[in-house]
Amino acid sequence: MYRMIQLESLIPETLPGVSLFINHGGNHVLYKNQTHSFTQTDKERLIDNNVKFLFVKAVDMSTYNQYVESNLAALMNDENLEPLAKQNMLYQASVNYVQEIFDSPAVSIKQNVDRCRNLIQNILNDVMSSDGVMPALSSLVDHNAYTYVHSVQVATYSISLHVKAFDLSRDELMDVGIGSLFHDYGKLYIPRVLLEKPGKLSAAEFTEVKKHPVYGYSTLKDLDIFTPVALGIVKHHHEKENGNGYPDGLSSYDIARSSKITAITDVFSALTTNRSYRQALSKESAMEIMYGEMDGSFDMQYLNTFRDSLN
Ligand SMILES: [Fe+2]
Numbered sequence: 001m002y003r004m005i006q007l008e009s010l011i012p013e014t015l016p017g018v019s020l021f022i023n024h025g026g027n028h029v030l031y032k033n034q035t036h037s038f039t040q041t042d043k044e045r046l047i048d049n050n051v052k053f054l055f056v057k058a059v060d061m062s063t064y065n066q067y068v069e070s071n072l073a074a075l076m077n078d079e080n081l082e083p084l085a086k087q088n089m090l091y092q093a094s095v096n097y098v099q100e101i102f103d104s105p106a107v108s109i110k111q112n113v114d115r116c117r118n119l120i121q122n123i124l125n126d127v128m129s130s131d132g133v134m135p136a137l138s139s140l141v142d143h144n145a146y147t148y149v150h151s152v153q154v155a156t157y158s159i160s161l162h163v164k165a166f167d168l169s170r171d172e173l174m175d176v177g178i179g180s181l182f183h184d185y186g187k188l189y190i191p192r193v194l195l196e197k198p199g200k201l202s203a204a205e206f207t208e209v210k211k212h213p214v215y216g217y218s219t220l221k222d223l224d225i226f227t228p229v230a231l232g233i234v235k236h237h238h239e240k241e242n243g244n245g246y247p248d249g250l251s252s253y254d255i256a257r258s259s260k261i262t263a264i265t266d267v268f269s270a271l272t273t274n275r276s277y278r279q280a281l282s283k284e285s286a287m288e289i290m291y292g293e294m295d296g297s298f299d300m301q302y303l304n305t306f307r308d309s310l311n
């Protein structure tokens, strides 16, 4: 199995060891072996030949995704790239992350895989081509690439869980997609040093970080493109069933279902991703924590549905 990647997203001489393929009359032909470096001349030659996409093997996608994650901010700031190219790249990167979630045996969603994946990619495409969304998303990437990758994961899981738990229209799923994609948007206003700090935050630092739902909510509200459902997710994804969450300390019946669901997928994404201070946990260990020491935080019905939807 091969996955399509965008030529523009490759910075010459920086690509990690993955083999690259080109499409030749419908077949995937080896273009460059993993031991050979990808040079500026290679890139120019491909552009001259009107090649826009290359292919990598599906097994190499996580290496490629890590590469994109660490270079995305640089690409977004590259003055030689057209805005449209940046938009495509960001979309492509998101599609890759969605793909990775569905491909990975460690953390995957089992039912209606193809339908769900296509739906999510379509929704992300629509979300991202809405007015004003792309610049907002690019600034988030620029501020903290991890937050962006995490956001795509949360959007993917949240849409999937909504599909599984309810019978929703496409517009309703769009709201969930946009709200969960932007749930951490307020982190743009939290200093990078805090977001990237290895180890535990001090009490004062944590107080600062906890302001992100309100920062995100007030900024996005002013953009006038988000619905109340989407804005609710941004503001209330850290509320807990037992009332111990923030910013409003809401409990159970006062929390909207889309916020309850995003609270679950948010924690799951964070626990199952590699961070500078901690290795990614397996989905079993993540679930153990969510059912165990985080008991009381989540809506049990949705948590059970989520657990059942994972392979
Ligand atoms: Fe958050």
Ligand SMILES: [Fe+2]
Residues within 6 Å of the ligand: 150, 154, 183, 184, 266
């Ligand atoms: Fe989050």
